[in-house]
Amino acid sequence: MPETSRRGLLFGTAAVSAGAFLTACTSNDPKEAAAAPSNQPAADDKPGAPVTIGFAGPQADHGWLNAINVNAKSRAEKYSEVTLEITEGSNDTAAQIGQVKTLINKKVDVLVILPADGKALTQVGLEAMKAGIPVVNLDRVFASPQAYRCWIGGDNYGMGLNAGHYIGEQLKDKANAKVVELAGLDNLELTKQRSQGFADALKNYSNVKLVARQAADFTVESGQAKMAQLLQAQKQFDALWNHDDDQGVGALRAIQQAGRDEFIMVGGAGAKSAMDAIKADNSVLKATVLYPPTMAASAIDLARALGQNKGVGGLSEMEIPTSLTLYSAVVTKENIDQYLPTGFS
Secondary structure (H helix, E strand, O other): OOOOOOOOEEOOOOOOOHHHHHHOOOOOOHHHHHOOOOOOOEOOOOOOOOEEEEEEOOOOOOHHHHHHHHHHHHHHHHOOOEEEEEOOOOOOHHHHHHHHHHHHHOOOOEEEEOOOOOOOOHHHHHHHHHOOOOEEEEOOOOOOHHHOOEEEEOOHHHHHHHHHHHHHHHHOOOOOEEEEEEEOOOOOHHHHHHHHHHHHHHOOOOOEEEEEEEEOOOOHHHHHHHHHHHHHHOOOOOEEEEOOHHHHHHHHHHHHHHOOOOOEEEEEEOEHHHHHHHHHOOOOEEEEEEOOOOHHHHHHHHHHHHHOOOEOOOOOOOOOOOEEEOOOOEEEOOOHHHHHHHOEO
């Protein structure tokens, strides 16, 4: 399940990929644009120097994590000069550290690491950097910025913030509106960030009150059980913010079994099941807030650029940024066709 800190540069798109790098602009002032180096080496789609990228992530035991692997593999296949060395993935930190050490010993050109535990994997990230292998830290952030050359990931706080603003706007004309929250695992920092963003957004709507919050654990079963408890305790409310679309499958089952439909539901992450339900528009689920797994494809783009000593096309800087935070777009019936291809199973 995704985990990160809010940090770095915020992009106003669901994901930043090579195509976005190529089309980004630095200024609307032609004088400023002309001042940029004319010989700046920038990444593009043309084949370049061979690059071997090592990829290490946790076990794909969640729809989002599986989508991370799929995005990384498919992106690497796009480039004829890129060789991807990908590990099996493990949620055991010792095993993942061993996998990364193997990639270091193979002397890959660049490492992309989505750590099972950012703090626990920090030392091996430092080891790679000291060995002269630049590290792209994907999503779950290392404890030290010295352990990576570039960090790219999602915005958990932004997920909650945008979910809260969407719900607030839907309920702004309703007196004494009640909202409930089906959170993720409370011992995870990402859950705290999503809840904090949601709470901060609701502060902008004096008529909207969070009346109940229940933590689940990102599974269908927990979503169904915890949602049933919320429904039993709250006989009427106007909106539900569910942190994760996988547990949202179970939540929807509980809602349908209870025969409740007086509220709107907003999901999180961007699973295909949620997007299909939004498009069908035949349930309480009206929106989901993205935590795009396409960040893995963007991580491959960044690793390729690092391996070829190139920068980001359209930016004046000669080097890629040190951090990229992806935007948590709200997907609704109105824009579903744009985002449906990014939905994951």
